[in-house]
Amino acid sequence: MKKPCYLFVVGGVMSGVGKGTAVAALGQTLKARGFTITALKIDPYVNVDAGTMNPLEHGEVFVTKDGDETDQDIGTYERFLGLEITKINYMTTGRVYQAVIDRERALGYGGKCVEVVPHVPEEVIRRIEAATKLAKAEIAIIEIGGTVGEYQNILFLEAARMMQVRHRGRVKIILVSYLPVPGSIGEMKTKPTQTAVRTLNATGLSPDFVVARGPVSIDRPRQQKIADFCQVPWDHIIAAPDVKSIYDVPELFEKQNFSKKVLTSLKLPLRPLAKPLWRSYLKQKAAASGTVVVGVVGKYFSTGDFILSDVYLSVIEAIKHAAVANGVGLELRWLNPEAYEKSSGAINELKEVDALIVPGGFGNRGVEGKLKAIRFARENKLPFLGLCYGMQAAVIEFSRNVAKLKFANTTEIMPNTPQPVIDLLAGQHSNLQNGRLGGTLRLGEYPCELSPNSLAAKLYGTNKIKERHRHRYEFNVDYADKLQGVGMVLSGTSPDGKLVEIIELPEHPFFIGVQFHPEFLSKPLAPHPLFNGLITAAKKTSQSR
Ligand code: GLN
Numbered sequence: 134m135k136k137p138c139y140l141f142v143v144g145g146v147m148s149g150v151g152k153g154t155a156v157a158a159l160g161q162t163l164k165a166r167g168f169t170i171t172a173l174k175i176d177p178y179v180n181v182d183a184g185t186m187n188p189l190e191h192g193e194v195f196v197t198k199d200g201d202e203t204d205q206d207i208g209t210y211e212r213f214l215g216l217e218i219t220k221i222n223y224m225t226t227g228r229v230y231q232a233v234i235d236r237e238r239a240l241g242y243g244g245k246c247v248e249v250v251p252h253v254p255e256e257v258i259r260r261i262e263a264a265t266k267l268a269k270a271e272i273a274i275i276e277i278g279g280t281v282g283e284y285q286n287i288l289f290l291e292a293a294r295m296m297q298v299r300h301r302g303r304v305k306i307i308l309v310s311y312l313p314v315p316g317s318i319g320e321m322k323t324k325p326t327q328t329a330v331r332t333l334n335a336t337g338l339s340p341d342f343v344v345a346r347g348p349v350s351i352d353r354p355r356q357q358k359i360a361d362f363c364q365v366p367w368d369h370i371i372a373a374p375d376v377k378s379i380y381d382v383p384e385l386f387e388k389q390n391f392s393k394k395v396l397t398s399l400k401l402p403l404r405p406l407a408k409p410l411w412r413s414y415l416k417q418k419a420a421a422s423g424t425v426v427v428g429v430v431g432k433y434f435s436t437g438d439f440i441l442s443d444v445y446l447s448v449i450e451a452i453k454h455a456a457v458a459n460g461v462g463l464e465l466r467w468l469n470p471e472a473y474e475k476s477s478g479a480i481n482e483l484k485e486v487d488a489l490i491v492p493g494g495f496g497n498r499g500v501e502g503k504l505k506a507i508r509f510a511r512e513n514k515l516p517f518l519g520l521c522y523g524m525q526a527a528v529i530e531f532s533r534n535v536a537k538l539k540f541a542n543t544t545e546i547m548p549n550t551p552q553p554v555i556d557l558l559a560g561q562h563s564n565l566q567n568g569r570l571g572g573t574l575r576l577g578e579y580p581c582e583l584s585p586n587s588l589a590a591k592l593y594g595t596n597k598i599k600e601r602h603r604h605r606y607e608f609n610v611d612y613a614d615k616l617q618g619v620g621m622v623l624s625g626t627s628p629d630g631k632l633v634e635i636i637e638l639p640e641h642p643f644f645i646g647v648q649f650h651p652e653f654l655s656k657p658l659a660p661h662p663l664f665n666g667l668i669t670a671a672k673k674t675s676q677s678r
Pocket residue numbers: 492493494495496520521522523545603604605606607
C-alpha cells in the first residue's frame with residue numbers, strides 16, 4: 134500500500150464554527166471517491182478524557198465502542214464516515230503527557246532527558262500514526278481543537294510541522310476560519326483570517342486550503358485578497374456559508390471540487406465519485422411531509438442568556454435521522470425540567486408535543502421536574518423514550534406513583550433512601566469512596582438480550598443487541614418483582630440476567646426506557662430502531678389530534 138497521507142484541520146479566528154463538520158464532510162467525499170479514511174480529534178484540555186468536563190462547557194460526551202469518553206466531534210465523524218472509532222483516535226494534552234510520563238517511569242526513554250520538545254509532539258505523532266495504521270487508512274484527517282494562537286495547542290501544531298518534514302508532500306494543512314459580515318458594514322471582512330494565517334505561519338505552518346466559514350459565501354474578490362496576503366491559491370479557498378443542515382456540507386464541498394483539489398495536492402489518483410450516500414439522505418429529507426413535535430427534557434440547555442443544544446447532539450441527530458426515515462418533518466422543543474418544579478401549570482406545554490425524550494444526565498438538579506414530565510407522558514399515553522438517566526427516572530416515577538413506593542429514589546441523589554430502586558452498580562462503591570471518578574463509569578459496548586414479543590424485540594427485529602453505556606447506577610433488581618407485579622416489563626437484560634437494561638410499559642402505546650445510549654449508534658441512512666419507533670408513534674399522536 135502507498136504510504137498514508139495526513140490532513141490537519143486547524144481553526145482560525147474563533148472556535149465552534151464547524152471544524153468537526155468540515156472534517157466529517159471532507160472525509161465523506163474522499164470516502165465516496167474510494168479512499169479509506171480515518172479521523173482523529175485532539176482536544177487541548179489537560180483533562181485525560183471528556184468524561185470529567187461539564188457538558189455545559191464542553192458539549193456532549195461521546196462514548197466509543199471501546200469505552201472512551203470523547204468529544205462530540207468523534208460522533209460526527211462516526212455518523213458521516215460510517216466508522217467505529219476507537220480510543221486511539223482521541224487525545225487530549227492530559228492523555229499525551231500521561232503517556233509520556235508513564236513511559237519515562239518505565240525507563241522507556243532509555244535514560245535520555247525527557248523534554249517537552251520533542252518528546253511530547255513525538256507521542257502525538259506516534260498516536261496519529263498508530264491510529265492510521267490500525268484503520269489501514271490511506272488518508273487520516275486530524276482535527277486540532279480550538280484555534281491557532283492559543284498557547285495550549287502549540288505542541289500539536291509542532292507535531293504537524295514535524296510530520297510535514299518527515300512525510301514530505303503527504304501532510305497538508307486546512308485552516309477553517311470565520312469571515313464575519315458586520316451588520317454595520319454589510320461587507321465580508323477577511324482581516325481576521327489574514328491574522329489567523331500569520332499566527333499559523335509563526336508555528337512554521339502554512340495553510341494549503343482555507344475553509345471560509347461565514348454567514349454567506351465568500352466571493353471571488355475576497356478569495357483573491359486572502360490568496361494575495363496568505364499564500365493560498367484562490368481556488369483553494371473553499372466557501373462554507375451557513376447551511377440549513379450539516380448534511381448539506383458534503384454537497385457544498387463537492388460542488389467546489391474540494392476533494393479533487395485535496396487529492397491533487399497530495400498527488401493521489403482522482404478516483405470517480407461513487408454513489409454518494411448524502412445525496413440519498415437529502416432526497417429522502419426533501420420528500421418529508423407533515424411535522425411531528427418532539428420534546429427533549431434536559432437541564433443542560435441554557436447557558437447564561439443563550440441556549441446550547443450541543444450537549445444533546447447525538448440525541449438530536451438520532452431524532453432527525455428517524456424523522457427522515459419516517460418521511461416526516463420535525464420540530465424539536467427544548468424543555469426545561471426546572472420550570473415544572475417552579476410552576477404547576479408549566480407541564481401543560483407537553484400537551485403540544487407528540488413524543489417526549491428524557492436523555493442522560495447526572496445529579497440532582499431538575500430531576501423532580503423530569504419525573505413530572507415522565508408522569509405526564511405515562512398518564513397521557515404520550516410516546517416516551519428514556520435514555521440512561523431518563524430510564525432511571527422512569528423507574529423512580531413508576532415506583533412512586535404506581536407501585537406506591539413513596540420514597541423511591543436513586544442513591545445518586547439520596548444515598549440513604551429506604552427505597553433505592555436505582556442503586557450503584559456492583560464494584561462502584563470503592564471507586565466512589567476512593568475518589569476514583571474519571572473513566573470509571575460502566576463505559577462502552579455491552580451485549581443485551583431482549584425478551585421475545587417485547588416492544589424492544591419488535592423494534593430491533595432481533596433478541597440480541599449491543600449498545601453503548603455510560604453510567605454508575607442501575608436498576609436495583611431487589612425491586613424487580615414488585616414493579617413487574619404492577620405492570621412494568623423488564624424487556625432487556627445483560628446476558629447473565631443480572632443487569633436490567635430496558636424497561637417498558639405494555640399498557641402504554643409507546644413507553645420505553647433504556648439504560649444505554651442508543652443515540653450513539655444512529656446514522657443518517659440507518660436510523661436507530663428505538664428512535665424510529667418513537668417517531669412512528671409520534672406520527673400517530675400527531676394524526677390523532
Ligand atoms: N447519572 C446516572 C448514572 O450514573 C445516569 C448517567 C447517564 O445518564 N449517562 O448511572
